[in-house]
Amino acid sequence: MFINTNKIKFNIIDFDLKYDVFIITVRNDSEIKYLPKRSKIIPRELSDKLLSVYNYSGKCMYLLFHKNKINLQQFHDLSKELEICKNNKIYQDVKLNLLLNSLTKYKNDAIFNISGHFLQWVKDTKDKRVYLEYRFYQGILQQSVITYTKVNEVQYQVYYANGKDLCEDPSDTYDALYIKKGDKNHRNTVGFINVENIGKYQNTKVYLFSQVIKLIETYLDDILVIDNLKEEYNVIRWEKPKGIHKNMLALLSQIGFHIVNLCEDEQCIAQLKKLMMHAFDKNNINQNDISVGQELDENKINIRIIHNSDYYKNSELKDDHITSMNFAIQHITLEELTPEYNNFTIKNKKRSNIGQKIIFEGLIKYEIIHKTFHLAKIENAFIQEEWKYYMKENNQFYLLEFKDHIPEYQHLDAHDISDELSRSYRKDFYAIETSDHTFLKIEENLKYHPLPDFKIIENRLYECSQFDFIDKSVLIRMIESFDKNNRDCYEGVLLNIFTKKIKNLLDNLKCLPEKEIDREQIKKAFPSDRKKPYIKRKLYQCIYEQTGKRVDAELEKPDVVVTYMGGHIYINYKQEYENMYYTVGKISERNFRNNMSKTNQIKKLVNCSPSDFEVYSRMLCVDFVRVNQLTAIPFVFKYLREYSSMQQ
Template sequence: MREYQTNKLHLKFDYETIERDFDIYQIKQKAEGKKYISQEVLDNVSEEQYITAVQWIYGNTALVLLEKDKISTYAFKKKMRERFPDITVCQIKGLFDEKVREKYFGEGDIQLARLLFNSLRPYKSEIFHRNNIMGKLFYQSPKWKSKDTVYFVQIHLDYSFHLILKVVTFTKDTGDSGGYVFDKSTGNFRRALKTDKGTKYVKKNKNTKSTVPFLNIENMEKFEASKMGVLKQFVEDVRTYLRDYIEINFETMEEMMSHDKKWEKYSIKVKENKSKIYEKEAAKRLSSHKIAIVDECNTETSKKITDDFQAFLKKVYGVGSKLGDSVSSGTYNLRIIHDKGYYKGENDLHDEIFNKCIVQHITVENYKKCDLEKNPEFYAIIQELFIKEDIVNKQLTTFNWSETLGKSGKTWAFVSFKKDDTDKNTKKKDQYTYYRVFITPDGKLSFDSCAGRSWMRRKDEWKNIIRYHQELIDKRKSEKRYDENIEGFFYTDINDICTIYKTNACVYPRFDGIGGELFLLKADKELDKEQMIDALLHFKEDSPELVKKNKEEFEQVLNNLKNRKEEYVDKKAFYKDIGRGKLREGFNEYLRAEYRILLNFSKSKENLPLYDLDAMTDIHYSISGDSSGKLVKYFVGSAKALNGSVARSNPIRKIIGKTLKAEEILPMLTATFVRNEQYTVIPFPYKYIREYFQIS
């Protein structure tokens, strides 16, 4: 495997230059009964003109960065004490001393890096707005602002130096308690002061995020409005404005692993026309059941959904359906309801339970009309109906278990968990409810659950599972490992429980190279006719065999150009005129290399590796360890060829156990249901656990 680029940073500091240009202070607030430094302190310090950056560290402690000699140490301390009597100020000197740095900046100078990143001042351009809010660095495309909301991509460096791009959303406050405003004089987004009037914003909770695609390579504008476009801008900003103080480089996959561990690619070899095969199997299954549409809304949209879904079933699968007054057993039921916000917690149809009925909901508020044969929502409905039927019948059919993992003769158990609300009486935290599915060799399913609070009284497998989980939680706290989270457990032997972790590490494509290519694509909308004629003739000399195989197409393109009266030709139209296949790809690559002209960003198998875009597809894994324990690391891309956009990053996960086998784990990631044709990021039985306990 080539050296894919990860999101982990390697940092190099110039301590001499930092001390030459800046004064750094640690401030602490020692207020009785307060564990954390107050927001008022951070806000007021941030608003001072002589302050370059503020970084909250932990608890009651923060760092402050000032330009050298902007204010004397005596004057700064005095000013802080006058405004906040419970604040202590300590100047940090001697950055060459490793003990000093570790004391104030933590391991690897993590807090110094964050402080320097936060020194990037707010600015506005046509492409990006940069804001520093609460000691956090935010980038925003002007397109990410609507009538009532505004959202940003936050640059976050975790304690293991993974650079994480988070979407943070703010919405207009209907009252007057909003904590953020757009400054009327600068246009910058900042904390609201008591004197601010007008529109204010509040931060939305973590369950109501806006969406920014991880990557979009359709054109420069869409790339810039993706997370990788933001990352490109951030890296350029650091290398431009902070180059004298800090150098950043991204760790590669090879650096992450020791030399004796190799990454491999795993993908399923499938028959051609796979979608048609799925449709044929699905049609057979659908035709053996009644299909009912239960409209609980009776609106124009719900009627449209009914008509569209019936037409979809007929066109794609050749099956009919009927309207139903209520959910019935022995039937595939599509139930049209409102989203949860409509019910406001009263008579919420989402919460109704139908024992032994196969029911899938669709909400009128979230329905998007698409071409019938390409509507992903309808295909997903079919998938969900089949999964729910498996759960009702307690028999796995969407995956050929008996011919794969069932061959071992072992029963597999998969365990997930959900954190309970903090007990208001005992105030106990880290309490969980656990959920489990057993799968026998012939694919039979059984489910059970356990309340974590009662595990000490148990005398069955639950005691082993929950005690093991508690040990991992305690270990995580003692080691301060906040860069990975446990997602679940599975086992065939209770004495060998395997653990799935999701880490903060992921693979980043070569965003700088992608940006350079898209800049070339954007550069010229029209091309000089004579230059293109000259380029075609030189291309013929350079690639005689390719031109010879496509002689007729080549001559037609050349003659069309010669016969044009205009001096310039439209780039997009010219690209289409070249035809298809290797001739067009070859000439496009030749123009890029020899003339610095790009007709199209190529998504061919040959071009994708140049920018690590091939890491966005298929499953990549490595396995290591010995008889004492095994470790499988993997990340999951798309099962399909890459098109113009990638919705999410592909976090690296790891599975730890004594007797792990990659050939057993990987097939459970490739259970493509119906026509969904996407891999699952964790073994598919966890999907069954979620569905079972949601409907029961």
């Protein structure tokens, strides 16, 4: 069936309830370049409902729509169109990308890290060969156009394979795309990762389109169980064992992936067992070798469902993830870190090669950050109630302790703090006092930053609001606080320069008659210094962190959905002599999706045994991340941060 709109023919070629989307081809007599979602060529009634656009040639485009967003009554005669397009090469490639897109449709609920490239030949021009490249990076499907220039000395060769026969031109259907490298020094040399070698073509890079399609279709029902979620989520994270089935490698990253599933019902357990059967080598394991539930069986591979619903039911925190597809919740009960669990090993040596146990990232917990924060009851949180929790912030001391299971907050004087904690000079810290009066003190190596205004969360992560006006008195207090918190970072001549610049800025601001100051007035009050620009940059960053407004740049607000991020980030540790170092992940602000390699180091000053660390580690779970650069705060202490912000 064709629908004519603005001289464009819309022809439906696929409709599949299984993937919640269908494809429409767009044909036009004139050549069509790549179109954004909002385009004059695409009618408004369809552009608002568009999911993705794939442009495979100059005159043909493929549009993906969600099944619930389009009136399906207007389309009919589907079977006839499907018969025409089923064997078409372009249809197969659109189908591949449709499946890949389905895998990342719920990327915040089920994260699939797939390292690899998929190339689709588009066309050859007089001196160029054009490809569409599809690349997965940290669960995100990226699409780009690659052009390889033809030169006199051939620097590359591209072969299309059907079975064992190789040819240089693509046929209607092909099994693999072989790309052979040329000169290593040539800038257009093709290079890839995660490559398989097949048979006699051991020196050839191979990407098996048909195998990828088959693999994804095989496991799609098992993996995307989130389609049926109506109750609570449980997130299970497991790492790739040595004996994993080789065909599963295309769907696993080096660190594993998330499985989102229902509560512990029979259907859930059956799905998990079925998935594990595919993940492990079927020759070495069967369904009876897998145990799903809370009990540990030393003769089986144990899958624990990590869930603690009472944490939400008995607290004032809303469980918004039930209705939102933007968040996944992962948390672990205290029983999961018992000595029984940590000392558990599988006696069977053959199965230990497959994996001694399914490893849970028990220290990671995703939690929604709300725009309005309040002190929460912590009845069932991961806390040792017989312990005391101290925090030093801007030379002020705070204490959190429990009496009859009720949290109590105190603002302490310096003389009420023990000598072991007070010997921290100017550094802010978090500290835990155990029941036997030993201390675990944590100091931040980086300069402490105050808790940001939650107005920032409304504007990010992909934002920037326009800078209108800011109250002069608020700005002056902010600069004075900045001066106090950063003065100890400078010495000698630099300290004199820092003091002089801040003093001049405050004097200039106080002379202004207006009560509200805009961006240009701040710039004039703080003139540029090319030799010492870092002081101004740090101050502007401080204003941005606390107000969400940029002084030094005016950015356009992109057309994306605002994302609120919070939760637990990976915490690793290492023993070095008598000190133990914790490494807490820090996500880059500029490229937070792709860059999680930068880290802060948090140093533990008091030595403890490995068994004690397992107890301490629960207290170091990151339960809040700053909006700007997403710096991690240890769990429990976020409540003290909230309390201290209310006291100011």
